[in-house]
Amino acid sequence: MTHPLRIGTRGSPLALAQAHETRDRLIAAHPHLAAPGAIEIVVFKTTGDRILDRTLAEAGGKGLFTKELEEALYDGRADLAVHSMKDVPTVLPPGLEIAALLPREDVRDALFTRGGHGLDDLPAGSLVGTAGLRRQAQILERRPDLRVVPLRGNVQTRLSKLDAGEVDATLLALAGLRRLGLTERITAVLEPEVMLPAVAQGAIGIEIRSDDATTRALLAPLHCAGTASRVIAERAFLGALDGSCRTPIAAMAVLDGGRLHMRGKVLSTDGRQVFRIERSGPAADGPAMGADAGAEIKAALPPDFFLP
Numbered sequence: 001m002t003h004p005l006r007i008g009t010r011g012s013p014l015a016l017a018q019a020h021e022t023r024d025r026l027i028a029a030h031p032h033l034a035a036p037g038a039i040e041i042v043v044f045k046t047t048g049d050r051i052l053d054r055t056l057a058e059a060g061g062k063g064l065f066t067k068e069l070e071e072a073l074y075d076g077r078a079d080l081a082v083h084s085m086k087d088v089p090t091v092l093p094p095g096l097e098i099a100a101l102l103p104r105e106d107v108r109d110a111l112f113t114r115g116g117h118g119l120d121d122l123p124a125g126s127l128v129g130t131a132g133l134r135r136q137a138q139i140l141e142r143r144p145d146l147r148v149v150p151l152r153g154n155v156q157t158r159l160s161k162l163d164a165g166e167v168d169a170t171l172l173a174l175a176g177l178r179r180l181g182l183t184e185r186i187t188a189v190l191e192p193e194v195m196l197p198a199v200a201q202g203a204i205g206i207e208i209r210s211d212d213a214t215t216r217a218l219l220a221p222l223h224c225a226g227t228a229s230r231v232i233a234e235r236a237f238l239g240a241l242d243g244s245c246r247t248p249i250a251a252m253a254v255l256d257g258g259r260l261h262m263r264g265k266v267l268s269t270d271g272r273q274v275f276r277i278e279r280s281g282p283a284a285d286g287p288a289m290g291a292d293a294g295a296e297i298k299a300a301l302p303p304d305f306f307l308p
């Protein structure tokens with residue numbers, strides 16, 4: 001090889017854990033890559049990492065966590081980019097593709113509360129810290145008597161704010177906590193009936209240049225077909241909705257033998273308006289099922305539902 005295989009990643013602890021998982025899986029599939037210097041992990045700072053004072057929805061725009069990594073792919077500063085698929089826009093920039101989806105983690109969200117309460121027994125008026133509109137809307141759907149305040153930062157930051165009493169509760173994706181080994185302090189895991197996950201939550205995707213057949217071949221053994229059929233259906237749902245990032249949208253597909261079941265949900269940010277959809281069909285029909293479900297729920301929304 002003329003140069004090391006360069007893995008591009010963000011620098012957050014979770015992003016680094018995902019980059020290391022990718023490296024480990026590459027080495028397991030191709031033992032020659034264990035040689036010193038065969039793989040290099042290169043860290044890039046993304047716009048999303050720089051914006052710490054506002055919620056992402058306020059910052060606006062899509063691809064806040066992916067753009068700089070994609071530029072590195074175009075320039076050849078990275079051969080592959082490791083992403084949380086949850087942060088990857090439904091339409092990829094030209095000339096790039098997701099070459100592999102790693103086996104998906106648990107898709108559910110975890111709740112942390114100071115008093116050890118679950119969601120249903122948190123005292124009225126409790127402050128729930130989350131910057132995510134999907135989580136905000138579904139918390140308020142179930143508990144309109146709670147107050148949601150913006151809370152950003154990595155896992156450690158959020159937990160220290162919880163300890164300091166800035167908020168009474170916060171939520172994080174179980175997948176990220178598992179990958180960081182930080183599940184110990186979880187108070188409750190929220191079932192999808194209460195908190196439907198974000199599209200592609202818990203899935204790691206690896207992006208490459210479409211003209212890079214060498215890297216595509218290296219990644220082929222890492223690809224998980226089951227994860228792909230679920231994530232592709234969910235992303236088709238999101239793509240058909242064409243929602244702004246200020247609209248709470250959730251979806252989850254599960255496989256049962258050869259069949260795919262998917263649930264989708266669109267809410268108002270205050271959780272008062274909730275639109276749901278459910279579909280089942282052969283796994284091979286996932287993309288059409290997702291797109292169809294997205295179109296149907298969109299048609300049911302009031303005309304001015306999507307925020308600009």
Ligand SMILES: NCc1[nH]cc(CCC(=O)O)c1CC(=O)O
Binds near residue numbers: 202
């Ligand atoms: N938007 C940030 C983000 N992107 C992916 C994850 C967690 C890992 C995953 O869902 O794959 C997180 C943090 C969180 O929501 O708790």
